[in-house]
Amino acid sequence: MQNKKCDTLEAALERLTDDAIILVGGFGIAGVPEILIEGVCDRGLRGLTIVANNSGTHETGIARLLAEGCVGKIICSFPWAVESFVFKEMYEAGKVDLEVVPQGTLAERLRTAGAGLGGFLTPTAVGTELGAGKPVHEIDGKEYVLERPLRGDFALIKAREVDGRGNLTYRMAARNFNPVMAMAADYTIVEAATEVPVGALDPETIVTPGVFVDCYYVAGPYTPGKEGGPYS
Amino acid sequence: MQNKKCDTLEAALERLTDDAIILVGGFGIAGVPEILIEGVCDRGLRGLTIVANNSGTHETGIARLLAEGCVGKIICSFPWAVESFVFKEMYEAGKVDLEVVPQGTLAERLRTAGAGLGGFLTPTAVGTELGAGKPVHEIDGKEYVLERPLRGDFALIKAREVDGRGNLTYRMAARNFNPVMAMAADYTIVEAATEVPVGALDPETIVTPGVFVDCYYVAGPYTPGKEGGPYS
Amino acid sequence: MSERLSRDQIAARVALELEDGWLVNLGIGMPTLTVNYIPEGRDILFHSENGIIGMGPKPAREEDIDPDLMSAGKGPVTLIPGGAFIHHADSFAVARGGRLDAAVLGAFQVAVNGDLANWKLPTAKSGSVGGAMDIAAGAKRVFAMMTHTAKDGEPKIVETLSYPLTAKTCVTKIFTDMAVVAVTPEGYVLEEVAPGFSAEDVQAATGAPLAVPDDLKTIAA
């Protein structure tokens, strides 16, 4: 069997390069691959494009990546949260580019990339600034914008359980963008709370099959209620 | 709480009308809502469009619907199996229309309908008879066919477990088209092997959330190995 | 001078509008208050963008707060029995696919054709759209929930938008601190006024004509 397990964070992240497009799972504090992101910070990369729901909050995670000058562009749905002050400062100083994408369109562009499709027609953003410049199709009297797939060179995924084949489960709303991002990258890297033996996961309940996972790092057991810890 | 349970097959199927588009789950003998289909036969409807992976096999299920003259059109990926002799006879007699759709395109057209999208671009069928007449988009040097959503007036779904909210699980490869068809119909009717109390299903393992289910009929417990019985 | 309704009073009025068995998405901010006023015995299922179907109220005890169980507005919530977790693409398939019976969304402006503006200020270079455009485009009914006028007194119920569009012709009803206004093919219809306000008071604070039915009601507050 292929060995997808990386014993060190460095090994899990060694393929990352400058200018890579990196999909980062999570929504709020749930399902964020915090430890992988810290590892990316430590790599000192430059020119990264980060695809995530938001633009980083407070001073850790994506915000730290921004502060350390690793990021050239953010693609997200919610850039201007109060807690995204690092991004705001960088953006206003002209140090980072921004593409705002409606949240459902973001999720669907990722899935579309993962599914090998060339695009999709959505009613979202028709006639708005975020639909401007995109082809509009009228079908049965209703207008749709043509949106393109969004593929990552890498995806950083937070999972609850992983087995040796890379099969994943998630925990509650920490699932969010993680399964679609896992599909949508050339190389998918997982930070899992717990590793279980192959065959221990019920095949009916695997959310992301291991065929979408290239390597994983076991970050430690689930610690409920520990602020900032690996909940998921 | 909304009462989605129908105590009789008749009640579950009472909304069906002539000329309806009906999505029917299943692949081979797995995950076919056999009992619902028999109930549809008994309704004596006319002019139905049946969307399924195949065109009915042997003499029960969709084949019986065909034989009894209920069906005006079949939309499927695999019409010409040896066991589909009823369909073959009806088709050659000019009594039923056929639209052949590649299996992955069929699944994606259903999901697209369920997701409220207007269409998608797929590399499948480019340059073939099944892509003929459809708009072709070239993106980054690769050709894609624009496919349209496929929505049902009704979906007939076979599930393993159901709870009072209509949440569903499936059994092994009996999952197949059922979850995407459940999303893609205006009115989704479920044949479940087993009913469980609300709250008994692990929320992490529900495959089809009840918001996609309009009513369900409990067909009886899972009977492993019983040929023709409600396995799933 | 009459008192405008509080945020909680508006929420209580919106809650009455949600029917038994509906699936509902509550936008961040004021709309989230609605959950506290659902009438006893009505089974409303709440959808949250981040893949929660059957979102329940904030946990009663601090120690039951789970960081993996937060609303789209990032507040702690619970899951009701029979709730489910789905991923983000499936969550927006629910929203866009017409399974939301209603979405309650904050608004900067509503136009007489139902156009909604709620994601970006006209002067801003960019905005935080989140799921607003998808949900507004996909829900069966969009209820705009807002103050009747902006802080500077400008009407927010207008003929045509001057703020950037979120979604075309989506708003079906408006709930404010002064009134309930239906958006109909024939224009705005003033359905209810807050206690102490007359139809004329509301019209004076509104940027487009309001039709006033004979049976104009007063919001129970």
Add this chain to the structure above:
Amino acid sequence: MSERLSRDQIAARVALELEDGWLVNLGIGMPTLTVNYIPEGRDILFHSENGIIGMGPKPAREEDIDPDLMSAGKGPVTLIPGGAFIHHADSFAVARGGRLDAAVLGAFQVAVNGDLANWKLPTAKSGSVGGAMDIAAGAKRVFAMMTHTAKDGEPKIVETLSYPLTAKTCVTKIFTDMAVVAVTPEGYVLEEVAPGFSAEDVQAATGAPLAVPDDLKTIAA
């Protein structure tokens, strides 16, 4: 006259081509035999259209056959430890999304540019396409597995298709009862011949020129 390879012998040769760690889809018919010849110690994960990832062999005992666990060809199979079940749209996301390292598909014809015909006879009004078009368009490598010639002796390896197209420029290698032929930008390359056949024998049964390398090998059969 030399004996052509049996279906099982072709399957044994195809099996050697599948590398450790690959995800592979086997088309219905002859390709399914491949599963019986995977060399010891190679971990090949099999994908089935109906949402099985990690499809295993037929159950050893009749009583272990489960009607809910069948291959795309409707034969009884098992699930390996660490296998998973997914729905049809996700299953084709795997196939179309480039996650299949190889697909082994039956074929009526292959053209020199890699075009594949395998779903419909030219005289038929219609065909059973199943997942062939999606898988052929999506897999990283498409291996055509077939008899070298049709029953009437007509070559199936040709310049251009006379049969209806399944997918353009997808076939990377052809495995027949006479030879292994690579499809390259420079044209067909005869890589291996079945025992007892010469390059000339194979060329005579082929509808397009075959380049013959100096190190032409014989298929171990």
